[in-house]
Amino acid sequence: MRVPYDVIRDGLSAINEAAAQMTAAQQQVSTGRRITRAGDDPAASQAAVAEHAAIANADAYSRTAGAAAGRLAAADSMLATFGDKLAAVMVAALSAQGSSTTTASRSAAADAVTGLRDSLLSDINTTFNGVSLFAGTQSGVQSYALVGGVWTYQGNNDVARVEVDRGRLVSTTFDGQSIAQGTDGTNVFNVMDALVTAINNGDDAGITTAMQAVERALDRTLRAQGSLGADQRGLDEAGIRMTSLRRAAEVRRSGLEDANMAEAMTRLGQADTAYRASLAAVSTAERVSLLDYLR
């Protein structure tokens, strides 16, 4: 059989093939990526889009949880203080009740209640990044303000919620009225004003009525604190879950997109050997012909 050797057809195509393999291996080693274009592995590229989305999703939930955590911590701190101060109001009211009280002691108790009222108002008007935490979804207002000589709720009864995991919502603003008033006829701040009047007048029945209202407010505060605590635990759980989901998605993404460096280095070595071998083979094949031996 005649086998004419053509350096372009036979030699160069072998060299090109080996060079292409070496370039591909070198690209994997230098970039660390197994996929440098969608056609390298279409199915893996498609799956990688989903993994990138899953990672971004977990990151978005984590960012939201981080932002919510700050608000919940501020609200939790406020509610704890709020409860303590309501308890202090009850102590002050109790000290002003009974036949052994004097005008001076009642006046002192009334001053204490007035001071506590102002402090409680400051608490419920707490803002976080300029937003009232206890005005529902109403922004740009204080939760409670004096309107026509009466303490009046300025917010609304909605709450803003954010999603910290798929389908898991936590509140980031709160309905101040549901804490300060609930189903009572008036809010705890007006009750405290009435309490101050009752203390100054030595009106034990009035003091008792006010104390009962303050106690209900304390109860609502504790319930709100409990609910907030559940949300905080939910945040922690969501955070752990997001970290775990993200790590799993990152592992899958890496498996799809990243080069196995040991394998890539081995391939590069093989491709380099193949390239050198093809050059040597072409050089050897081209070196001699019968013409060299004819004289």
Added chain:
Amino acid sequence: MSGLFENLTMATNSLLIQRMGMDVVGQNMANINTPGYTRRSLELEALPPVDPLSAGRGVTVTDIRAMRDDLVEGRLRREQSDTAHDAAMAEMIAAAEGAIGLPGQSLDAQLTALFDAFAALADDPTSMVARDTVIRQGRELSQAFADLSRNFSAIQSDTDRAVRVAVTDVNAITEELARLNVDIAQSSYNADSIRDRQGVLLSELGKLTSIAVLPRADGGVDVALPSGRALVIGESSYPLETTADAVTAVRLGDADVTADFTGGRLGGLLQVRDSIIPGYTARLDQLAYDVATAVNALHATGYDLDGNAAGTFFTAPAAVAGAAFSLSMDAALLADSRRVAASATGASGDNGIARSLSALRDATLANGGTRSAHAAWSQIVYAVGGDAASARAAEHSHSQIVLQLEQMRAQVSGVSYDEEAANLMRYQRAYEANARYFTTILDTLDALMEMVR
């Protein structure tokens, strides 16, 4: 019995023929790198004796034959056509592959960024920074859709230009083939050289489009498209024409023959231009339409920062076709980020709409409500990547077959240094032997003349 003078004539003739052999070797060696050249072989035949006491009258040349295997040539042409078809597709789809980028760094990243911006707005619905970020990401997503659509259009235009060039090349080749048909019919001695050129042209034409080659009795060829429409008949060629439309149509006479080109580079280019790229564009338009419609539908139910009913987020696309290219943000929204709807109730601190817009990242809003936006994008990535990989694999596979067929062709038609060197030595030795024979006869004649003196 032949006489000494006949012996001299025979030796002279033989010397000429051995030199002719060296001529053939020289021609083969000279054309060893000439594309399409087929090895020539000197065909010799012994001249028979004229009487019973004669050994024969020497040697004669019956032919200088071009060693050609038409079967292999035909198969090679078909495989070259398939290789060129796949190479054209791989070349053009690679451009689309570059345009779609890598996972996590392309349109999917812009989709993610927009949904992240809505999530940040839900975290802080009154924040002007969050609102400005939503506007910026919406604009960048619109830009990403438009850029990708423009890239697909540019690839389509480049492919269209390549179609025009290929048609021009086809016409130049068919014109020369018709001219060669005339030359072959008129030629008495160099038909093989003309047929070598004819082979090169048929090979080049086969790379441009699938063809049917019909040999003529005189060695010329008629060429037709696979549909039967003639490109060359004898001395006449029938040029293709391209229309000046936005998308070029190919005409042969009065007929639109664009659909006849299914093979070769032209077939690959037309498939990319008329089917593959429009397919990508349609998917992209559908995704842009679905995203814009879903975002608009939610956004329009919300309220802006001032408690006013919100409008659309994107300019509502008029139709699916062209939605990606024309996607843009609502002008009023662009001018004032307070108009972004975050609230579902009208209360400025409510984040119901922003939260719902953020949740669209998981919603099956695309492809008739069956896929999320990211999943629809990943389908486009798979389609482009799959087409590119298939075209490259097919090109590689066909090019390997072409290599094998070229080696088969070379076994018949190729020039070998070793073989030509051996032939050169053979003719040289034969020439020397015949020269010696010639001088021996001359010496014999001299001896005979001495006897006479």
